[in-house]
Amino acid sequence: MDYTIVAVVIFVVALLVVGGAFLIRPRRPQPPQEQPRTEESAQRGATGTAVAEPEETTEPAGATAVEEPPVVPPPAPEIEIPPPSAGRLVRLRARLARSQNVFGQGLLGLLSSDRLDDDTWDEIEDTLITADVGVTSAAQIVSSLRTKVKVQGTRTPEELRALLREELLAQINPELDRAVRTGPHGDRPAVIMVVGVNGTGKTTTSGKLARVLVGDGRSVVLGAADTFRAAAADQLETWGSRVGAPVVRKDEGADPASVAFDAVARGVEDQADVVIIDTAGRLHTKTGLMDELGKVKRVVEKKSQVDEVLLVLDATTGQNGLRQARVFAEVVNITGIVLTKLDGTAKGGIIIQVQRELGVPVKLVGLGEGPDDLAPFDPEGFVDAILGSDGTGNGA
Numbered sequence: 001m002d003y004t005i006v007a008v009v010i011f012v013v014a015l016l017v018v019g020g021a022f023l024i025r026p027r028r029p030q031p032p033q034e035q036p037r038t039e040e041s042a043q044r045g046a047t048g049t050a051v052a053e054p055e056e057t058t059e060p061a062g063a064t065a066v067e068e069p070p071v072v073p074p075p076a077p078e079i080e081i082p083p084p085s086a087g088r089l090v091r092l093r094a095r096l097a098r099s100q101n102v103f104g105q106g107l108l109g110l111l112s113s114d115r116l117d118d119d120t121w122d123e124i125e126d127t128l129i130t131a132d133v134g135v136t137s138a139a140q141i142v143s144s145l146r147t148k149v150k151v152q153g154t155r156t157p158e159e160l161r162a163l164l165r166e167e168l169l170a171q172i173n174p175e176l177d178r179a180v181r182t183g184p185h186g187d188r189p190a191v192i193m194v195v196g197v198n199g200t201g202k203t204t205t206s207g208k209l210a211r212v213l214v215g216d217g218r219s220v221v222l223g224a225a226d227t228f229r230a231a232a233a234d235q236l237e238t239w240g241s242r243v244g245a246p247v248v249r250k251d252e253g254a255d256p257a258s259v260a261f262d263a264v265a266r267g268v269e270d271q272a273d274v275v276i277i278d279t280a281g282r283l284h285t286k287t288g289l290m291d292e293l294g295k296v297k298r299v300v301e302k303k304s305q306v307d308e309v310l311l312v313l314d315a316t317t318g319q320n321g322l323r324q325a326r327v328f329a330e331v332v333n334i335t336g337i338v339l340t341k342l343d344g345t346a347k348g349g350i351i352i353q354v355q356r357e358l359g360v361p362v363k364l365v366g367l368g369e370g371p372d373d374l375a376p377f378d379p380e381g382f383v384d385a386i387l388g389s390d391g392t393g394n395g396a
């Protein structure tokens with residue numbers, strides 16, 4: 001009898017052991033060795049198009065909980081090393097030559113006419129005015145050219161080209177200091193405010209300028225003080241992340257001055273060389289603009305001096321752009337002009353007019369939508385590109 005009970009107990013225990021072992025077996029055999037996870041396979045797992053077996057589970061056997069797809073951290077953005085700024089205008093020269101072809105070659109064609117009579121000189125003046133050189137400068141160029149051609153008896157195309165080059169250069173004024181001031185002051189960064197009407201390329205210029213400076217070996221912090229449009233801050237963040245420049249931003253509608261202040265504070269903390277502040281430049285009312293930009297500047301100056309106020313102007317907007325420039329010049333002390341979209345207009349003469357009107361040098365020019373299409377402005381490179389000459393007498 002006892003043996004029977006013992007046998008039954010042994011049988012029941014055996015059944016339980018076998019049954020338990022069956023229950024805790026994984027439902028599907030694990031592959032002998034897990035392949036290393038590639039980015040692609042990880043993403044496929046995340047989007048659910050491939051069945052991903054969890055590598056390890058701490059859940060009890062047989063649990064029916066829905067398996068969460070593995071959280072794949074986004075790949076760290078690759079930090080780019082932009083090329084240094086030196087010689088950029090030369091690199092972008094073909095683009096400049098193309099857009100200014102009508103202007104430069106038109107002038108050279110007229111100057112090389114068989115008869116340089118009053119009508120031809122009038123046409124030359126008109127060509128200059130059409131290219132936005134401005135009435136005063138156009139008259140000065142023509143008057144000076146006329147005198148020199150008469151006195152020197154200049155006739156060959158090379159000589160005429162040299163004379164025109166000289167006159168255009170004199171109007172652009174190669175003597176102006178065009179350096180963007182980016183030297184830090186002791187433990188404080190240099191501060192650059194970027195101002196201008198929306199759509200002129202302000203945010204793009206801030207991002208491209210960060211690249212120029214990083215390419216030249218400077219460390220940069222960007223401040224997204226254009227809080228009017230959230231997309232502007234996103235845009236700036238994309239630019240910053242590409243070159244490893246932190247971006248200080250706040251919610252849409254936040255006080256631009258507080259963003260600017262925090263950006264400079266971050267620059268001081270990080271011991272950055274330069275802080276670039278992209279401002280909101282809605283041209284609502286002059287008083288509104290003055291209040292906004294004035295406040296940003298005042299607040300920034302509690303932390304560090306403002307070294308540059310760069311006004312961004314769209315070269316394709318001609319006289320309208322000039323009107324905007326005048327308003328900005330009245331409300332804030334502009335130290336330099338950035339002329340964007342010069343690749344999209346034959347009116348490169350605006351460089352002459354805007355400098356004459358504002359008494360401020362063009363320091364940078366935008367020659368395309370590419371990340372490295374912002375170049376320090378070089379008067380000789382510019383004139384040589386538009387006249388199709390490299391300055392050594394060779395055509396472009």
Ligand SMILES: Nc1nc2c(ncn2[C@@H]2O[C@H](COP(=O)(O)OP(=O)(O)OP(=O)(O)O)[C@@H](O)[C@H]2O)c(=O)[nH]1
Binds near residue numbers: 200226344
């Ligand atoms: N072709 C060309 N396009 C440019 C240049 N600079 C800027 N752009 C383009 O101009 C457009 C407007 O540039 P944004 O930087 O968004 O202009 P914004 O002034 O900051 O305008 P908001 O962001 O609305 O304040 C974008 O499509 C730029 O790519 C340039 O030099 N050449």
